[in-house]
Amino acid sequence: MIRLDCPVCGHRDETEFAYLGDATVRRPDPSITDPGTWADFVFLRDNPRGAHCEYWQHVMGCREWLIVNRNTATHQIDSCQLARSVFAGEATMAASS
Amino acid sequence: MTHYSAWSIVRNGLSGNRGWTRAWRDPAPKPAYDVVIVGGGGHGLATAFYLAKEHSLRNIAVIEKGWLGGGNTGRNTTIVRSNYMIPGNTMFYERSMRMWENLSQELNFNVMMSQRGQFHLGHSPAQMDGLRRRGNVMRAHDIDSELMDRAEVMRRLPYLDYSEKARYPIYGAMFQGRAGTARHDAVAWGYARAADRLGVDIIQQCEVTGYLRDGERICGVETTRGPIRAGKVGLAVAGHTSLLAAKAGLRLPIETHALQAFVTEPIKPFIDHVISSGAAHFYISQSDKGGLVLGGDLDGYNSYAQRGGLPEVEHTLASAMALIPSLSRLRLLRHWAGVMDMTMDGSPIIAKTPIEGLYLNGGWCYGGFKATPASGWCFAHTIATDTPHDDNARFTLSRFERGTQIDEKAAGPQPNMQ
Numbered sequence: 001m002i003r004l005d006c007p008v009c010g011h012r013d014e015t016e017f018a019y020l021g022d023a024t025v026r027r028p029d030p031s032i033t034d035p036g037t038w039a040d041f042v043f044l045r046d047n048p049r050g051a052h053c054e055y056w057q058h059v060m061g062c063r064e065w066l067i068v069n070r071n072t073a074t075h076q077i078d079s080c081q082l083a084r085s086v087f088a089g090e091a092t093m094a095a096s097s
Numbered sequence: 098m099t100h101y102s103a104w105s106i107v108r109n110g111l112s113g114n115r116g117w118t119r120a121w122r123d124p125a126p127k128p129a130y131d132v133v134i135v136g137g138g139g140h141g142l143a144t145a146f147y148l149a150k151e152h153s154l155r156n157i158a159v160i161e162k163g164w165l166g167g168g169n170t171g172r173n174t175t176i177v178r179s180n181y182m183i184p185g186n187t188m189f190y191e192r193s194m195r196m197w198e199n200l201s202q203e204l205n206f207n208v209m210m211s212q213r214g215q216f217h218l219g220h221s222p223a224q225m226d227g228l229r230r231r232g233n234v235m236r237a238h239d240i241d242s243e244l245m246d247r248a249e250v251m252r253r254l255p256y257l258d259y260s261e262k263a264r265y266p267i268y269g270a271m272f273q274g275r276a277g278t279a280r281h282d283a284v285a286w287g288y289a290r291a292a293d294r295l296g297v298d299i300i301q302q303c304e305v306t307g308y309l310r311d312g313e314r315i316c317g318v319e320t321t322r323g324p325i326r327a328g329k330v331g332l333a334v335a336g337h338t339s340l341l342a343a344k345a346g347l348r349l350p351i352e353t354h355a356l357q358a359f360v361t362e363p364i365k366p367f368i369d370h371v372i373s374s375g376a377a378h379f380y381i382s383q384s385d386k387g388g389l390v391l392g393g394d395l396d397g398y399n400s401y402a403q404r405g406g407l408p409e410v411e412h413t414l415a416s417a418m419a420l421i422p423s424l425s426r427l428r429l430l431r432h433w434a435g436v437m438d439m440t441m442d443g444s445p446i447i448a449k450t451p452i453e454g455l456y457l458n459g460g461w462c463y464g465g466f467k468a469t470p471a472s473g474w475c476f477a478h479t480i481a482t483d484t485p486h487d488d489n490a491r492f493t494l495s496r497f498e499r500g501t502q503i504d505e506k507a508a509g510p511q512p513n514m515q
């Protein structure tokens with residue numbers, strides 16, 4: 001049983017969460033018309049053995065989207081953050097650089 | 098190496114079974130081969146066999162990092178069926194079924210193919226409509242399929258829960274009489290022995306760690322037992338497909354997910370067929386030793402761990418109990434997991450890759466055991482002739498960007514839902 005430390009609800013069983021997959025995949029800029037870019041976004045994944053950054057949603061709790069760093073070979077969880085705070089952090093970084 | 102026959106059993110039996118010779122050689126890798134197949138599961142071994150048998154290639158090696166059939170081939174629930182509906186799948190799996198029917202003879206090895214029939218249960222009127230449609234597509238392709246109503250299923254499978262409050266009400270079933278099970282290890286061993294007899298080198302305990310390049314072209318593999326040159330390299334490594342593709346610079350429409358299976362203590366003959374349920378995503382059959390072999394859904398998150406989590410154990414066993422309440426006091430003997438190469442449309446890839454010299458067989462999801470003979474046959478054809486056979490022509494890598502996915506389950510590009 002994987003247990004995730006939801007920043008809102010605390011330690012909860014994996015059965016309370018839904019899984020979406022690779023969180024390093026980001027929707028391309030909508031103005032990009034190259035179909036290859038969109039095909040990559042929809043279909044291609046790194047699928048690493050080891051560190052994996054992924055989306056989970058706490059559907060049976062606070063319903064927040066989370067970004068979890070988990071090892072796909074050992075299931076060790078290194079971090080579990082609110083997706084919106086990760087995105088906000090990225091936006092600040094982008095603005096200040 | 099001896100030909101197996103009733104006579105050889107009698108002769109060796111009378112001489113204390115001391116006369117059997119080893120079934121295949123254990124050669125050291127040669128510096129170069131015409132074709133190197135990576136992965137000694139059923140698919141890799143079958144590919145090597147058909148390259149030798151159908152295309153007269155003799156200088157072939159299969160390279161396996163562990164032992165033969167130690168991957169998903171030796172971990173699966175061994176259901177063999179050909180009840181696929183989408184063009185591209187239908188005739189491919191039927192080719193496989195026809196090959197299964199003669200496989201023991203073709204390999205001179207008993208793969209214990211048991212065509213005991215498969216019931217796929219329908220739990221709602223809508224599911225019955227779906228099964229009728231699927232069955233009609235099969236029959237239009239000359240594949241056997243029968244639709245059974247509730248009364249007929251009650252007569253054939255009296256032990257299911259037909260009560261008022263059943264969790265999964267039984268409306269009927271689609272039955273394929275030619276479906277069944279085969280012995281997984283025997284498939285790996287049978288292909289290995291038959292390939293070895295045609296001169297294929299089967300090299301175990303040898304991990305492929307990279308590629309030899311000639312400019313852009315791939316011209317061999319780096320292994321833990323040294324470099325091996327090859328005219329062509331074919332990958333058949335199931336759950337590890339993305340890792341070997343990444344070493345060649347390819348990203349694939351694949352995620353790796355764990356699937357578990359279970360076997361109970363042995364009991365007297367009880368379940369005569371394969372039974373599966375679309376609602377619970379559950380399947381069960383009884384092995385020749387008497388154990389009930391059952392399985393369910395993926396664990397649901399990317400995993401390379403060849404062991405599963407407890408929630409799926411509970412889900413599978415709850416499904417078993419809901420469908421067949423009399424299982425409640427059976428004990429589990431063993432359970433285990435394999436790592437599946439789940440594609441973005443649930444269908445496999447048998448194709449040349451964009452990299453010259455590299456060929457790909459993968460994306461088998463949780464259903465590739467039944468595909469073993471046709472997969473090997475079609476992959477051999479693709480490697481030897483540099484063109485796909487009609488039956489694997491749609492299993493391309495480019496189908497994703499071209500919008501011609503083969504999504505049997507209509508689940509969309511979400512591998513853990515496929």
Ligand SMILES: Cc1cc2nc3c(=O)[nH]c(=O)nc-3n(C[C@H](O)[C@H](O)[C@H](O)COP(=O)(O)OP(=O)(O)OC[C@H]3O[C@@H](n4cnc5c(N)ncnc54)[C@H](O)[C@@H]3O)c2cc1C
Binds near residue numbers: 136
């Ligand atoms: C629990 C479970 C139940 C299943 N049930 C069914 C079923 O009922 N019916 C069905 O049709 N299918 C089923 N499947 C799917 C089926 O088992 C697989 O699709 C099929 O066996 C894949 O065969 P393969 O030869 O491609 O892979 P494998 O048998 O996994 O062979 C791949 C081999 O590649 C080797 N390898 C990996 N990396 C390297 C490397 N770097 N160098 C050298 N070798 C390497 C591995 O060690 C392995 O032996 C099930 C799978 C599982 C796990």
Ligand SMILES: [Zn+2]
Binds near residue numbers: 006010058
């Ligand atoms: Zn929460």
